[in-house]
Amino acid sequence: MLRLLTISMFIVPGLFSVIIHGYLRHGEISRRKKLALFVLYLCITNAISFSVSYLRGVKGFRFSDMTLSYRLKYISLGIVLGFVVPFIVCLFTEDAITIGGFIRYGKRTGRDIKKYMAYAIWSAKASLGAEVASSYLNWLWWLIEPFCMMLIYTVIFGYVFKAKEDYFPIFIFTGITMWGFFSRTINGSIDTVRNGKDIITKVYMPKYILLLSKMFVNGFKMLVSFGVIAAMMIVFRVPLSIYILFAPIILLVLFLFTFGVGSIMMHYGVYVNDLGYITGIVLQMLMYLSGVFYSVSKRFPEPFGDIVESFNPVALFMSSMRNCILYGQMPAFGLLGVWAFISLVLSALGIFTVYSNENSYVKVI
Template sequence: MHTLNIKRTLELIWVKASLNLRSEASVNYLSYAWWVIEPLLHMVVYYVVFSFLLARGGENYVAFLLTGLIPWLWFSKTVNHTMGSILHGKELMNQLYIPKVFFPLTFVVQDSIKQVIVFALLLAFLILYGIAPSIIWLYSLPIIMIQFLLTIGCSLLAALAVPFIRDMSFVIPTGLQFLMFCSGIFFSHHDIPEHVQHYFFLNPMAVILAAFRDVLVDGVAPNFGQLAYVTLFSCVLIVIAAWSYKKLEYLLPRVVLE
């Protein structure tokens, strides 16, 4: 019975995410093209600032920037989207019973579907940029899955925190902005003093971005020890989130109305 409920919830999440994507595309003149245009606009802005205005760069800097920026945008946008999802679903949850993980996971799935297209474009760009694809690129698949787990864990906890502490809706975006500059999007970890790198890689997203660059730009295998740490960290977050949602399942409908 429990397995059946999980299956139905997952099916509901998939249907709702698909409907949200269609609705999102229908209200824009350029429809699905925005899934491609939006990350490209981010890339252009950061490239102009860091490559021209701040005179940073060097060989393969565009590829370096993109392989850091695109995974980061997936993570940050998803967490930002999900943090208010339970609050926004208060009317539905007070009309009928629905597992509360439905609300954040719908946004996780929705943003991840869009990200598949963006990652495909990233690979196409790298080839056009002159970086030859290799068998090493297949390592990007488990890296994507590890980032997916990390995104789920962080998104579930962010969505759960906001109904209880409304100020978290301001704290989380600020924290993500701080994390962005600490994840190595605009600089290589090789530029950091060696004795500090251990602390730098305590940040799971720093590990993820370095792994993508190792595989896609440098053509070498990623650091599996660091990726194992991120996998374990992500699973712990998911377990904590699952336990918390179960404990607070019937309290949340009252909390969101306060």
């Protein structure tokens, strides 16, 4: 097992980088070039990972002395590099990808968001109104559902499994609120283009605007739930600290990460009919690894809790939010900065994919 993990430490980041490189080039790479790129990425990712290890005090590189946690951190760092490094390499190896091209896409994205933002907001308002138009309790359902789930999980985990986190009902409600925004958006992104075919077959608009509209709907519900959290903090007499001011920054990074993942899932949802089933299973697994009901860093044996929390962005966002609003602790700005950068890369990748393929969406749906 350790031998397989050791081999994966060096091989997986290179393979992952080649996949991202091929994604940027729409698969237009020969086998010989893929092999050359694999060797290149193998050298680059491992050189950077080894340099980071050296700067953090790991002076030698003997396999017999490597701990399991070191191997996991090494391969996780390599995968993160696999997201970023291909963008830089493509600038030097691919004529079709240039800095000017990135700038043009950036300007086009800014113009389109400015032009169609009014529609995204109007559509979100219409969806929120239609959602509660025929119900007796109206918008109260946006509070009742997460509140009931909070009560259930508080009883199960707080009393049956005797969870020891302070302010446990608010702890649970915060996790449910943030996870609900992420999971609903990712699940909904898969059918976004298909559900919006009546619009996109008649009027042109960037397809990620439909995703933004859906995110505004889920984001509004999340903010309503955070209003309940504020009231609960008063009831439970949670001491306030200056770090609560960082909560909007955490939500902004969560929004950006969700948009990046959602825009990519939206693209593949057009072509893969079974993607919704696969995504549901993956999200179910991810929920239990994200600490919705417990603190990941405390429940996993050391040092695996910190590893899971560092390399699972949703777990990191939840933990950072709880530290800010409940425990008066500064969030891990270093890790948040890294995931904010990765979120920007994912968003750029998703927008690039949508712009490159949106003309074919109409034909498929």
